[in-house]
Amino acid sequence: MISIEELRNMQSVPKTIVITGANSGIGFEAAKFLATKGAHVIMGVRSLVRGDEALARIEEEVDRPKVTLLTLDLSSLKSIEAFVKDVKKHVESVDVLINNAGIMAVKEGKTQDGFERQLGVNHLGHFALTAQLFDHLSLKARIVNVSSQAHLMGSFDFSNLQYENGGYKPFKAYAQSKLANITFTHALNARLKDKSIQAITVHPGVAKTGLFGRKEGVFVFRVLSPIFGVFAQPASVGALPTIAAAIHPSVRADELLGPKEKGHRGYLTQNDRINPHALDKKNQNELWTRSEALTQVTFPL
Numbered sequence: 001m002i003s004i005e006e007l008r009n010m011q012s013v014p015k016t017i018v019i020t021g022a023n024s025g026i027g028f029e030a031a032k033f034l035a036t037k038g039a040h041v042i043m044g045v046r047s048l049v050r051g052d053e054a055l056a057r058i059e060e061e062v063d064r065p066k067v068t069l070l071t072l073d074l075s076s077l078k079s080i081e082a083f084v085k086d087v088k089k090h091v092e093s094v095d096v097l098i099n100n101a102g103i104m105a106v107k108e109g110k111t112q113d114g115f116e117r118q119l120g121v122n123h124l125g126h127f128a129l130t131a132q133l134f135d136h137l138s139l140k141a142r143i144v145n146v147s148s149q150a151h152l153m154g155s156f157d158f159s160n161l162q163y164e165n166g167g168y169k170p171f172k173a174y175a176q177s178k179l180a181n182i183t184f185t186h187a188l189n190a191r192l193k194d195k196s197i198q199a200i201t202v203h204p205g206v207a208k209t210g211l212f213g214r215k216e217g218v219f220v221f222r223v224l225s226p227i228f229g230v231f232a233q234p235a236s237v238g239a240l241p242t243i244a245a246a247i248h249p250s251v252r253a254d255e256l257l258g259p260k261e262k263g264h265r266g267y268l269t270q271n272d273r274i275n276p277h278a279l280d281k282k283n284q285n286e287l288w289t290r291s292e293a294l295t296q297v298t299f300p301l
Contacts, residue, residue, distance in 0.1 A: 001267040002244050002257075013037040013247045014095030014142075018133070019085060020044040020072060020126065023054040023103025026146065026204050029239035030098060032058050034246065035065035042087060042094075042102070042128035044072035048063040074101050074125030075111035093138040096246045099126035099181070100146045104158050105170040108163070115294065116162035118170075128295040129183060130241060135300050142187065143152040143199040144245040145258075151203075154179030157284050179275055180287060182256065187284035189253045189299050198253035200245040203272065204238030205259035233259070246270050 022043035031041045035058055046053035051069045055092050058065050069092050073079035082253040100123045111120035115239065131145055139142075154175035160167060185201045192199070230255045241257040251257070262269040277283055292298050 001261045001264055002248050002250060002270060004240060004266050004268060007240065007244055007248060008036065009109035009246060012190045013039050016091045017096040017246060018042045018044065018094050019098040019100055020074065020093060022106045023050045025235045026239040026242055027100040027195050028054050030242045032061065033239065033243050035067055037064045040066040040091065041071060042068045042090065044070055044083060046073050056234060072240065077113050077128055080125060080169065081132060082130050084129065087133060088136050094133060094136055094141060095138045096142045097130060097133060097145045097146065098135065098242060099130065099245060102146065105174045108168045116173065118173045118177040123184060124291060124295055127291045128297045131297045131299045134205065137197055140196045142246060143204050144242060145181045145185050145199065145201045146242060147201050147203050149179040150175045151178040151182055151278065152273065154275060156278055156283055158290065161290060179278060182274060183278040183284055183287050186278055187252055187288045190284065200253060200255055201259065202241040202245045202252055202257040204241060205233060209300045241268055
């Protein structure tokens with residue numbers, strides 16, 4: 001278990017942290033928290049206008065934050081490549097990469113590169129980003145993949161991975177993409193044996209992140225958004241597992257961090273349930289192979 005109070009009192013944090021989807025929700029809260037600790041936070045944002053608004057909010061609460069805004073559209077491999085080049089220009093190395101950005105239960109569609117949207121943005125975009133930024137990671141870097149408890153309802157059908165043969169359902173596709181996040185974590189760690197770089201997965205629990213109310217989401221989620229907001233915890237609380245995975249010394253590779261340890265108020269869990277599909281070596285290898293083939297990106301391992 002990780003004490004939330006201990007986390008908030010930590011003074012020493014990694015120097016350079018990259019966060020995708022950092023202008024709102026969990027990404028924003030994590031960026032703000034880490035900026036207060038003195039980290040150089042690189043915020044990957046799809047819209048610089050919204051990014052500037054987020055930065056202004058951080059500057060209102062944090063004294064002279066070290067924050068860099070860079071454009072990143074995870075639905076475009078071209079944008080991802082440009083983002084990586086920009087990161088490398090700004091910093092000598094990256095200590096933590098937080099793969100946070102995502103979309104949830106949207107209508108069927110494709111990314112700029114022709115991928116099914118949820119798999120493309122939530123997994124393939126982050127796979128390509130991590131691979132291209134990998135040689136710029138520091139010796140003891142951490143890679144934090146933000147998944148969801150929805151991954152427990154996910155499964156893989158590699159004969160219809162992107163619903164080429166039909167059968168698309170918004171939440172089913174979302175669950176698969178979140179399962180891909182945690183499967184990617186385990187597949188990457190398996191390839192990082194004898195190396196000090198670690199990959200960790202987190203989930204925010206039920207948090208007010210804005211995913212429910214987005215206009216591209218299916219109708220039922222937009223309608224339920226106000227009700228959802230009443231019962232959900234603040235994004236600042238949902239961000240704590242992400243922050244812990246990034247900076248707490250006790251975190252280890254392959255852990256799944258969640259927002260609350262049952263029966264222990266004020267503590268985060270480090271051992272939440274993992275869908276067995278994510279632990280299956282055949283699934284890990286198949287997803288890895290498919291991801292490389294689709295993105296045309298390989299890891300320098």
